[in-house]
Amino acid sequence: MLVLGLTGGIGSGKSFVMEIISHYEGVVTLSADRITRFVLQKGQVGYSEVVNAFGEEILSEDQEIDRKRLGGLVFEDRHKLLDLEKLVHPLVREHLKKNICEIEESQESEEKKTCLVIEIPLLYEAGFEDLVDKVLVVACTEDKQFERCYKRDGLSEKDVRQRTIRQMPLREKVAKADFVIDNNLSMDQTRRQVEDLWPNIIKIG
Template structure:
């Protein structure tokens, strides 16, 4: 089994790269934000932890997390965000480790907004999806209906490209065509020694 970590800034096209791994190599996808989201469902440890930190005021009448209200509450509050991350991140990574342990897949790709050195305990290689800023802005405006200003704000608040490059073993330039990205993935997997992929055409 090989486990790859995949990261990149907003609008870089990580979902397109995940799709190629899934389609061409039958890879199992684990998306950290979806794992975290499930941990914040009723009866899950993430939600219980958030209630103990912030009280029942963060819940809706049906006992689910008021995601919009909670996001507004912690937005622009670094201390609150730090507390949320300190709770949710370890739970998320423990759940990801559990899913990997129980998987029978040859190739697993873990996608997360940001990795750190501890990610090496989970992933053998870290891949960074890099895309020209202007292309990222265009994608966000088209796909999510964001204004240019909102795109720039979000990008400004994310980790710096140099931080990603420090951690990454490989970079996928996702500014071009699907086929160009596919070729880069093929080359990367060759370098890692993973050869359980499609035949060259």
């Protein structure tokens, strides 16, 4: 089973590319963001560790962690962001490894040829490269990132820069990648790029 890591910068269009790939035959998908949300839910280990570290001010009325409040706290202080990553990344890694093993076992029992695609925004920054066989980077210009983040989340250029302060520059991700999608173009053009590239990816598996 081929394990493909899908990554890129904020607003680069990772989720759109993932949506395209998810419809291909033999593809199973995982999302590191969803796993992160799970480990931070009330009752999970990550919840208590993060609340202990950052205080109850990050909680919503239903006592769940408010991601916007937490983000507002850590994205303005790189030391707090680093503290959060030290708590959360090991938990996400543990869950990713468990999920990968379970999917591999289920596919072996069914004797199916499968490609597991994992969307991991901080794949390089978190040191998760060893969990995947190949890496696909979705790239776009900074201006496109700012434009998309503003339209999608109402984030200003300053907000985006705060969120990417500890992220690897996109050009470095592109240089390290096995495959690259240029997502500066229209959605149809991006879709065609993915369709053209996909046979080369699954050939490896």
